[in-house]
Amino acid sequence: xxxxxYCNCCAVKYEAMDAFCNACGFPLQGTKQEQDFYISERxxxxxxxxxxxEKVERARRSLYWISGLTLFSLVFVVFKPSPDEDVSFLxxxxxxxxxxxxxxxxxxxxRTSTALISGLSLYLIIHILNAILxxxxxxxxxxxxxxxxxxxxxxxxxxxxxxxxxKELNLI
Amino acid sequence: METQDQAPLYCxxxxxxxxxxxxxxxxxxxxxxxxxxxxxxxxxxxxxGLALFFILEIVTCLSTLFVAxxxxxxxxxxxxxxxxxxxxxxxxxxxxxxxxxxxxxxSFVKLLTFIILAIIGSLMVQVIAWYLNQHxxxxxxxxxxxxxxxxxxxxxxxxxxxxxxxxxxELAYRGYLLQKLLNIVDRKEAMYITSILFFLIHFSLFSxxxxxxxALLLAYIRIKENTIWYGILIHFVFNxxxxxxxxxxx
Numbered sequence: 001x002x003x004x005x006y007c008n009c010c011a012v013k014y015e016a017m018d019a020f021c022n023a024c025g026f027p028l029q030g031t032k033q034e035q036d037f038y039i040s041e042r043x044x045x046x047x048x049x050x051x052x053x054e055k056v057e058r059a060r061r062s063l064y065w066i067s068g069l070t071l072f073s074l075v076f077v078v079f080k081p082s083p084d085e086d087v088s089f090l091x092x093x094x095x096x097x098x099x100x101x102x103x104x105x106x107x108x109x110x111r112t113s114t115a116l117i118s119g120l121s122l123y124l125i126i127h128i129l130n131a132i133l134x135x136x137x138x139x140x141x142x143x144x145x146x147x148x149x150x151x152x153x154x155x156x157x158x159x160x161x162x163x164x165x166x167k168e169l170n171l172i
Numbered sequence: 173m174e175t176q177d178q179a180p181l182y183c184x185x186x187x188x189x190x191x192x193x194x195x196x197x198x199x200x201x202x203x204x205x206x207x208x209x210x211x212x213x214x215x216x217x218x219x220x221g222l223a224l225f226f227i228l229e230i231v232t233c234l235s236t237l238f239v240a241x242x243x244x245x246x247x248x249x250x251x252x253x254x255x256x257x258x259x260x261x262x263x264x265x266x267x268x269x270x271x272x273x274x275x276x277x278x279s280f281v282k283l284l285t286f287i288i289l290a291i292i293g294s295l296m297v298q299v300i301a302w303y304l305n306q307h308x309x310x311x312x313x314x315x316x317x318x319x320x321x322x323x324x325x326x327x328x329x330x331x332x333x334x335x336x337x338x339x340x341x342e343l344a345y346r347g348y349l350l351q352k353l354l355n356i357v358d359r360k361e362a363m364y365i366t367s368i369l370f371f372l373i374h375f376s377l378f379s380x381x382x383x384x385x386x387a388l389l390l391a392y393i394r395i396k397e398n399t400i401w402y403g404i405l406i407h408f409v410f411n412x413x414x415x416x417x418x419x420x421x422x
Contacts, residue, residue: 014198015198018198018199019198019199019200019201020196020197020198020199020200020201021196021198022190022191022193022194022195022196022197022198023194023195023196024195024196025195025196025201025202025203027201089309093377096377097377111360111361111364113356113357113361113365114357114361114364114365114368117365117368117369118364118365118368118369118372121226121368121369121372122372124230125230125372125375128230128234129234129375132234132238156219157216160212160215160216160219160356161216163212163215164209164212164213164215167205167208167209167212168203168209170195170196170203170205
């Protein structure tokens with residue numbers, strides 16, 4: 001029984017001659033100071049991981065917001081005071097776009113980078129098209145647009161960083 | 173793979189033997205996925221390169237939509253512009269992309285099957301699109317009248333609708349974009365992202381029912397066969413069929 005040793009950091013079995021844990025890199029033979037330093041470094045990374053998870057989640061939630069806002073924009077289309085104009089095309093397009101963003105937000109639970117990259121691209125294309133058709137639309141709701149774009153870009157960046165930290169911690 | 177698994181492994185830092193299951197070297201404590209970590213630190217800048225590519229594509233494609241009086245000249249101009257963008261980006265990472273231009277495991281039967289499927293698929297899409305245009309949007313849309321006035325109109329139309337897009341869209345999307353994405357995300361996500369971006373760049377929301385599956389199929393074949401030539405030929409036959417239907421019926 002006395003020959004079996006478990007790592008103080010990750011509780012994986014190790015051989016008596018190992019200097020470092022082969023599962024987490026903990027300095028088994030190191031001084032108390034080295035071991036504490038290792039644990040604090042690892043904790044910092046774990047906190048960073050939680051922070052990145054939050055950023056990704058925020059980006060995914062902003063896809064729900066886009067879906068909702070797109071649907072809300074129907075109010076302006078339907079109650080526009082120009083009855084002779086055929087709005088059915090616009091209504092169908094808006095409904096499809098809103099559903100698309102909703103679908104991406106849900107899909108983002110499993111395929112995060114696909115959903116965020118596609119969502120950002122679709123969002124940008126819609127607003128560039130709108131801006132060319134009617135330049136006044138650039139300024140309407142500019143703050144919301146910037147916030148959504150920043151959230152999405154940060155989300156995509158966080159997905160990549162998250163993978164990197166997970167690998168550094170050797171979680172995957 | 174088997175020989176690799178059985179070969180003795182050594183730590184990348186201290187060259188002491190390590191086991192395949194060891195995530196860190198038991199002797200010096202170095203993480204055994206250093207190379208992956210170095211690759212990971214390049215991912216964000218690679219993604220920025222992709223963003224630049226896609227923004228250029230959006231700007232070029234949007235410009236074609238907003239030309240007030242499209243002529244054969246403007247059509248050729250944008251065709252050539254897209255071709256230049258595709259070739260530039262594809263050759264920007266020539267070292268990693270050049271293998272896609274090879275055609276390993278060429279199979280005549282496979283090619284013929286793909287071509288027949290492309291013709292059938294294209295005809296089906298034409299019928300559905302025609303039906304939608306007639307009964308839902310109440311309009312008819314033909315490309316041929318633009319080229320009709322020119323003595324070589326038919327040939328120019330085939331080059332501009334079938335040859336150019338097939339060659340350069342494949343080079344750009346299934347070539348450059350997919351290859352880069354494979355370094356950044358996993359295989360399935362790379363397939364999904366290229367297909368969705370390919371669909372978005374066509375600015376045709378109602379075409380999702382065929383554009384997305386078409387793009388996914390092309391991406392799948394490209395990954396499976398490791399060449400873009402099948403994709404180019406399928407894309408070419410698909411567009412050519414659409415082009416010929418357009419010429420006959422307009």
